[in-house]
Every structure is written in structure tokens, then in C-alpha cells.
Amino acid sequence: MRVTKRVTIADIAEKAGLSKGAVSYALNGQPGVSESTRQRVLRMALELGWHPNSAAKALSGARSGAFGLVMARSPETLGIEPFFMKLISGMEAAMAASQTALLLQVVADHDTEIATYRRWWAERRVDGVILIDLRRDDRRVAVLEELRLPAIVVGGPGHHGGLPGVWIDDAGVMVVVIEYLAALRHRRIARVAGVAGMLHTELRTQAFDEVSARLGLESTTVTTDYTPDQGAQVTRRLLSSANPPTAIVYDNDVMAVAGVSVAHEMGVDVPGELSIMAWDDSVLCEIVHPPLTAVDRDITAYGRHVAEHLLALLDGQQVTDFESQPPRLVVRGSTARPVNP
Numbered sequence: 045m046r047v048t049k050r051v052t053i054a055d056i057a058e059k060a061g062l063s064k065g066a067v068s069y070a071l072n073g074q075p076g077v078s079e080s081t082r083q084r085v086l087r088m089a090l091e092l093g094w095h096p097n098s099a100a101k102a103l104s105g106a107r108s109g110a111f112g113l114v115m116a117r118s119p120e121t122l123g124i125e126p127f128f129m130k131l132i133s134g135m136e137a138a139m140a141a142s143q144t145a146l147l148l149q150v151v152a153d154h155d156t157e158i159a160t161y162r163r164w165w166a167e168r169r170v171d172g173v174i175l176i177d178l179r180r181d182d183r184r185v186a187v188l189e190e191l192r193l194p195a196i197v198v199g200g201p202g203h204h205g206g207l208p209g210v211w212i213d214d215a216g217v218m219v220v221v222i223e224y225l226a227a228l229r230h231r232r233i234a235r236v237a238g239v240a241g242m243l244h245t246e247l248r249t250q251a252f253d254e255v256s257a258r259l260g261l262e263s264t265t266v267t268t269d270y271t272p273d274q275g276a277q278v279t280r281r282l283l284s285s286a287n288p289p290t291a292i293v294y295d296n297d298v299m300a301v302a303g304v305s306v307a308h309e310m311g312v313d314v315p316g317e318l319s320i321m322a323w324d325d326s327v328l329c330e331i332v333h334p335p336l337t338a339v340d341r342d343i344t345a346y347g348r349h350v351a352e353h354l355l356a357l358l359d360g361q362q363v364t365d366f367e368s369q370p371p372r373l374v375v376r377g378s379t380a381r382p383v384n385p
């Protein structure tokens with residue numbers, strides 16, 4: 045029986061007259077080698093049979109027929125956050141006509157996310173990527189620009205370099221939310237926010253603080269990891285304080301539902317003693333008792349716009365920042381004038 049020896053980086057390095065490190069940089073899309081050297085290494089890798097499919101794509105420039113989405117979050121997020129399922133369903137709706145698939149990978153942190161982008165680039169695994177959970181001074185943006193990997197950023201405005209972004213006006217709708225609660229004569233308002241450092245969290249916080257100061261309200265923001273467990277813990281702490289809020293705004297629906305549960309547990313009447321509002325309307329907001337007043341953002345359309353812009357970018361069209369449909373406030377039974385303002 046003839047045994048075929050697997051081609052290694054050392055074999056390619058010997059043939060190319062380069063160090064194994066330089067070959068590794070070239071094959072994995074890392075800086076440190078020139079573009080001409082990178083192409084020469086890829087060509088030799090193809091000739092020797094090292095990852096033939098990946099090397100062939102790299103040399104031919106053929107499309108892979110896939111977009112990449114990396115989530116640097118806990119895998120449990122997909123199971124508890126309706127936001128991501130709606131976002132992905134919108135993307136899939138736009139991608140179906142072009143028979144483009146979505147390659148989803150869940151990783152532990154941004155270092156692993158960046159390594160994934162470099163590997164996808166080197167292997168030509170995806171035609172473009174969708175960047176989520178944007179942060180101020182986000183180093184992932186610089187990496188994608190360096191690789192020249194086509195990308196659309198979910199979020200903004202701003203803070204995404206030369207990459208085009210699709211965004212929703214979170215700051216504007218936060219002003220509407222707080223002005224509505226102030227009109228109901230709430231003067232002590234708390235916000236149970238998402239992850240600190242994410243741009244949309246920071247934009248909402250800034251708008252929350254500014255409108256609260258303008259209206260002379262007592263306000264506080266507590267950051268969480270978006271999970272119902274932390275939402276419940278923070279609610280319990282807020283309601284146990286010496287001067288509890290009469291209204292709480294939650295940065296997602298599952299934390300708001302957890303907040304309603306804690307209020308019932310502590311004997312706090314909703315909405316008589318406590319008004320509760322959720323970000324991103326969902327079925328959960330409708331079926332809880334009382335049904336939740338919520339910010340309604342068309343997340344499915346959001347995802348569709350993101351995929352459409354990435355498809356247009358690959359087709360060579362001029363793609364610029366795009367503001368998706370503005371959110372609206374859906375008033376239900378969880379908000380009212382407080383009995384004891």
C-alpha cells in the first residue's frame with residue numbers, strides 16, 4: 045500500500061527558500077511578508093497539494109458563495125436573545141436569491157475573532173464579513189481594513205473607519221423614551237443597560253444622561269451582560285434601595301421580562317408602583333403580564349439591509365453608511381403614571 049505523505053509548511057518553506065515563519069504568515073494572511081511573496085507561497089502550496097481548495101480560491105479570485113459572521117459572545121446568547129435570530133433571518137432573506145450562505149462562528153473573545161478573520165481571508169473561506177457589537181476605537185476595524193476583506197458594520201454612526209455601516213438611531217429613540225416617562229411624571233428612572241464599551245450601549249447611555257439632566261430627573265445606569273439572570277439581580281437591587289426608581293428601562297426584552305418577574309416576587313405593582321420598558325419589541329413583550337411597553341426596531345429589515353449592502357459592495361457598487369428604519373415606541377400595559385411619584 046502506497047502511503048502519501050502530507051505536505052507541511054516545512055515542505056513549502058524548503059521549496060520556496062523561505063523560513064517556516066514567513067510561509068506561515070503568507071498562508072494565514074498575517075502581516076510580515078510582501079504581497080508578491082504571499083502569492084508565490086500560495087502558488088507553491090497549490091502545486092504541492094497543501095490545502096488545494098483554499099489555495100486555488102486564493103489564486104483564482106473565485107467567490108466562495110458565503111458571508112461570515114463571528115459572535116464574540118456566549119453560545120447561550122443565540123438561545124435567549126430574539127434579536128440575533130431576527131437579524132440573521134433578515135440576512136438570509138436577502139442572501140437567498142444569490143445563493144449565498146452564512147457562515148456563523150461563536151468565539152470566546154475578540155482575539156479569537158480577529159484570528160478567524162485572518163484564517164478566513166487566507167483560505168478565501170468567505171467573500172465578506174458582517175461585523176457586530178461595534179466598539180469605540182475598535183481594533184477589529186483596522187484588521188479588516190488591513191486585510192481588505194469586504195465588510196459591513198452593524199452599528200454606528202461613526203467609529204468604523206472606512207468600512208460602510210448600517211445603523212439604527214438608538215440615541216434618538218432614547219430621548220423619546222425618557223420624555224415619555226417624564227410626561228407620565230416619573231422623576232426617578234433607572235436603566236438596566238447591556239455590555240459596557242459597546243458603541244450602541246455608550247450612545248444610549250449618553251442620550252439617557254443628557255435628556256435626564258435636561259428634564260431634571262434622578263437617573264442611574266447599571267451595565268449587565270444582557271442575560272435575564274443579571275437583569276433580575278440588578279432589578280432586585282434597585283427595588284431594594286432606600287429610594288427606588290418608579291420606572292426602569294431595560295436594554296433588551298429578556299431582562300425586562302425578568303424585571304417584571306422580580307417586581308411580582310417583591311410585591312411591587314406594575315405599572316402602579318413601577319413602570320417597565322423593554323428595548324426591541326418581541327413576542328415575549330406581548331405575552332408577559334402586564335404586556336410590556338417596548339421600543340420596536342424592525343430587526344429583520346435591519347439584517348436584510350446589512351446583507352443587501354454587502355452584496356452590493358461585492359458587485360462593485362459604491363456603498364456608504366445607511367440608516368435603517370427609525371424605531372417607534374409601542375405603548376402597552378407596563379407603563380403608567382406612578383401612584384407615588
